[in-house]
Amino acid sequence: MKRCRNDIISHILSICLNGANKTRIVYQANLNFRTVNPYIDILIKNNLIEEASQGGLVLYRTTQKGASLLETMNQVSKELSGDGRNAV
Numbered sequence: 001m002k003r004c005r006n007d008i009i010s011h012i013l014s015i016c017l018n019g020a021n022k023t024r025i026v027y028q029a030n031l032n033f034r035t036v037n038p039y040i041d042i043l044i045k046n047n048l049i050e051e052a053s054q055g056g057l058v059l060y061r062t063t064q065k066g067a068s069l070l071e072t073m074n075q076v077s078k079e080l081s082g083d084g085r086n087a088v
Contacts, residue, residue, distance in 0.1 A: 006073065008029060008031070008039060009039060009043065009048075009073075010070060010073045010074070010077075011028075011029045012025055012029055012036075012039055012040070012043065012049070013043070013048060013049070013062050013066050013067070013069065013070040013073075014062075014070060015028050015029060016049050016060045016061055016062040016066070017061075017062045017067065017070075018061075019052070019054075019059040019060070019061045020059065020060055020061075021057055021058060021059055021060070022036065022040070022058070022060070025040070025060065040060065043060075043066065044060075046065075047063055047065050047066075048062065048063060048065055048066035048069060049061060049062050049063060049066055050063050
């Protein structure tokens with residue numbers, strides 16, 4: 001099943017909570033190096049993740065703004081996949 005853009009962004013934000021290099025993001029999010037770059041670029045541009053160098057290694061960390069967005073996305077996902085008690 002093809003994933004939507006929001007699912008991929010949510011997964012990347014989650015992976016980067018404690019810091020991750022690009023290789024870790026690629027493997028854990030099940031992406032490739034060509035497809036991960038636009039996601040990283042847009043997340044950095046919107047201040048949802050930040051890039052930091054650590055001993056010559058580039059790490060990406062989810063910012064407070066990114067963590068807040070991730071929490072909101074998780075709540076929405078939970079509501080939409082709930083047991084139907086709140087169905088319209």
